[in-house]
Amino acid sequence: MKLHASIESIGLIGPGLADWPQAAEILAGHAPWASARTALPPPAGLPSAERRRTSPVVKTALAVGHEAVAASGRDATTLATVFAASGGDGQNCHAICEMLAGDDRQISPTRFHNSVHNAAAGYWSIAARARATSNVLCAHDGSFAAGLLESLCQVAVDGVPSLLIAYDTDYPEPMHAVRPIDDAFGVALVLAPVTAADDAGAPTPAKALARIEVKLTDAPATTLASPELEALRADNPAARVLPLLEAIAAGRAASVVIDYLPETRVRIDVTPTGTHAEGSP
Template sequence: MKFSLDILDWQAVAPGINNCADWIQWAQCSGVDAFSGEIPKSAQIPMMAARRMSIGSRFAVDAGLSLLTKHQVDAAIFTSRHGELERTGRILHALAEDDAISPTEFSMSVHNTAAGWLTIISKNTLPVTSLAAGTDSFQQGLLEAQSMLASGASRVMLVDFDGEIPSLYAESVNSEFLPYAMAIILADGDTLQCQRISKNGEIDPLALSQGLQFLRGYLSSSRSFIVSADSRHHWQWTRAL
């Protein structure tokens, strides 16, 4: 499987990394330190709305709004491995304790919460879809974008994010690099080529999600880089000469 595309712009949010220069420095480090520092506040999201959002959704909406102020897009895709797991964990805890479930928690526990918030706050009724595909969520979002571009869309925004992980799942999920969000504007082109390759030896994913693996490779000076997929395949990215 092969495809190519152009990236017109990007934006990312994480604790302690507040601007593009910080992200470029992070990407070019030989080692990758876990995210730390204060949770950045958003100047774009109304306070009352921000207070109702999970951190992951707030980061996703903030990154998306930053790009929508500069670009006209035909559609948006939100990808997340865990979605609103933070809220789901609290709901499950309340059920286990036989406590009342918060209506707000329940209504915002769905996977497309962040996508809905983006259209509401931006007052933009663009088509939006949300998807999850485990560890391969980001790359599957890119394939979804390919179908949209092939169907006539000229620009598609992809927002990849994850929030905080409840302690209940700490043993099965590496949360050193959570929460985060990254957004990219995609268009037809051949600046970047991607193909799925068979796994040949161990490739250290550095505990990063696919989206962050891609961002680190994209912001580096390397002509090609690998994004980990599953036990059998990886995605190889190459810049056009």
């Protein structure tokens, strides 16, 4: 079975990557990448009380979600969403474990509700006033691929656009020793149905960045030629998207393979549309 969709827009944030236009320049080879800690902006759209309570996980998810939706021109309140992360809020989990290991075991309600895996989805519903359905899933290092498949199934079955938001942030010690994610990385894709005219070979709508066709494969995952960017791809589960984004940034047709399950991966055939993000080549 093959799944099809158009990628209308992208949001991205990560180490040395402030947004998608800057990342597109780097991935296309038109600008160097300089490693730097991910600079997370304040979470837009939230009341001040909620802003103060948000963690890096929520800030990462909201930053890329807002960027992708704004670039697509779609109404965030009506977009179905899929959130994908290999874990929850590691820093908050660490703080709770410290409290439980101490004498004072009174966990604050804020700590508790930020510890659940769907916290980012809840904050997004507030910030974007989103009223459409939302799914939250986890598949360890294959979380981006799992989220992509879920979003594509929604696009195929329901015939409506879907917003995929994938993200993971770093863990403090001692959890970092067994889950060595070093920094925050997030990506968001607005995916839209491919129409009958598209299937017949008509041009993809001008606002789309690319068309993709996705199927399962046992081929090895695609790696990046840049050792530094390859290290970033391998470090964070959400960054497994980078080979796909590299093809889109370069405006070239390509087949890339993304990590999913131990014996099964996801192949993505990318067809450019001739339209690039502002600031990309």
